[in-house]
Amino acid sequence: MTSHPQIPSPLEPVPQLDLAAQYAAIGGEIRTAVERVMASQQFVLGREGAALEEEIAKLCGVAHGVAVASGTDALILALRACGVQAGDEVLLPPFTFVATGSAVSALGAKPVFADIRPDTYNIDPSELERRVTPRTRAIIAVHLYGLSADTDPILAFAKARNLPVIEDNAQAIGASYKGRRIGSLGVAACVSFYPTKNLGAYGDAGMVVTNSAELAARIRTLRNHGQAEKYLSSEPGWNSRLDEIQAAILRVKLRHLSNWQRARQSHAAEYNRLFSQVPGVMPPLVPEGFEHVYHQYTIRIEQRDALHKFLSERKIGSTVYYPCPLHLQPLYSALGHKPGDFPHAERAAQEVLSLPMYPELRKEQITRVAETIAEFLKC
Numbered sequence: 001m002t003s004h005p006q007i008p009s010p011l012e013p014v015p016q017l018d019l020a021a022q023y024a025a026i027g028g029e030i031r032t033a034v035e036r037v038m039a040s041q042q043f044v045l046g047r048e049g050a051a052l053e054e055e056i057a058k059l060c061g062v063a064h065g066v067a068v069a070s071g072t073d074a075l076i077l078a079l080r081a082c083g084v085q086a087g088d089e090v091l092l093p094p095f096t097f098v099a100t101g102s103a104v105s106a107l108g109a110k111p112v113f114a115d116i117r118p119d120t121y122n123i124d125p126s127e128l129e130r131r132v133t134p135r136t137r138a139i140i141a142v143h144l145y146g147l148s149a150d151t152d153p154i155l156a157f158a159k160a161r162n163l164p165v166i167e168d169n170a171q172a173i174g175a176s177y178k179g180r181r182i183g184s185l186g187v188a189a190c191v192s193f194y195p196t197k198n199l200g201a202y203g204d205a206g207m208v209v210t211n212s213a214e215l216a217a218r219i220r221t222l223r224n225h226g227q228a229e230k231y232l233s234s235e236p237g238w239n240s241r242l243d244e245i246q247a248a249i250l251r252v253k254l255r256h257l258s259n260w261q262r263a264r265q266s267h268a269a270e271y272n273r274l275f276s277q278v279p280g281v282m283p284p285l286v287p288e289g290f291e292h293v294y295h296q297y298t299i300r301i302e303q304r305d306a307l308h309k310f311l312s313e314r315k316i317g318s319t320v321y322y323p324c325p326l327h328l329q330p331l332y333s334a335l336g337h338k339p340g341d342f343p344h345a346e347r348a349a350q351e352v353l354s355l356p357m358y359p360e361l362r363k364e365q366i367t368r369v370a371e372t373i374a375e376f377l378k379c
């Protein structure tokens with residue numbers, strides 16, 4: 001690796017994510033789609049949303065999709081449709097975005113954490129046994145950073161106890177696990193189309209996908225004030241409908257998703273190749289039979305905070321997802337957890353760093369990021 005001057009200001013910045021580059025490539029298609037919705041003057045629950053539901057369900061290899069207002073709503077509605085209610089417990093990993101836990105809390109249920117595996121950052125199936133109680137009502141398997149959780153042992157554990165497994169698939173759309181598409185593994189899967197996701201809307205949006213006609217019908221009702229028929233509500237619901245403009249934009253982007261996914265995978269392979277020469281950096285692990293879609297390319301490094309600063313001084317974007325595990329969030333102080341309760345999640349929170357990753361990233365930018373990290377480690 002070559003060395004660089006102290007602060008290479010003439011060098012072009014490398015952002016962690018560059019949505020403007022994506023818009024530059026597909027802006028024309030997006031504007032045409034938005035114009036089509038404007039011309040139809042149908043803005044909520046129309047043909048774009050219905051078509052998107054079919055297309056995303058097909059991508060995930062399931063029968064039904066129900067479009068909702070966000071990934072968080074998808075989780076709340078899926079949990080509720082599975083019968084989770086106040087006083088119940090739901091098993092989930094502590095190393096995830098807070099929404100996984102707050103969806104459980106929104107129903108008055110209690111999140112019960114099970115530690116992660118240190119190598120994949122996803123829930124450790126062998127931890128479930130220690131945490132399950134007679135009050136456990138569901139399990140959420142999060143596919144963090146674009147890599148599936150090791151779902152088979154989770155499904156076996158759940159089946160033996162008649163518990164539903166809900167996939168938090170906010171970050172791994174398009175990924176697969178042992179030949180099966182993520183989103184088709186549990187009883188339902190919750191997708192987020194938050195703008196920064198691999199398939200991102202131009203605002204908030206989400207979807208529940210499922211093979212169960214019964215769950216899909218219930219969620220369809222719940223997302224629209226509990227109305228199974230027009231102006232006839234059978235149970236309390238609220239407004240979690242997806243609007244047509246977002247659906248039309250997502251349908252345009254869906255046409256590009258597999259190319260974008262291949263680009264992300266090729267960037268990850270290039271990072272891996274460069275980091276194989278750099279001791280001290282642990283690249284993402286992809287177990288045999290798993291397909292990673294690299295929503296994030298996340299390395300692990302002991303001197304994480306110093307590296308984060310070093311990169312930022314050199315105009316290279318990087319982000320810590322996530323610096324505080326859920327069991328130590330002030331939100332959950334009443335649960336009484338303390339540091340040391342979930343050591344793998346806590347260590348990950350101190351050592352992970354997500355590097356620039358987006359389809360339009362160029363090879364020379366990847367080289368620059370890897371060389372800068374090698375330079376940091378030599379200092």
Ligand SMILES: Cc1ncc(COP(=O)(O)O)c(C=O)c1O
Pocket residue numbers: 070071072073096097099100142168170171191192193194204205206
């Ligand atoms: C793991 C995880 N779960 C849930 C969510 C919630 O999705 P949304 O932001 O669409 O509500 C997100 C996204 O931000 C996420 O990353």
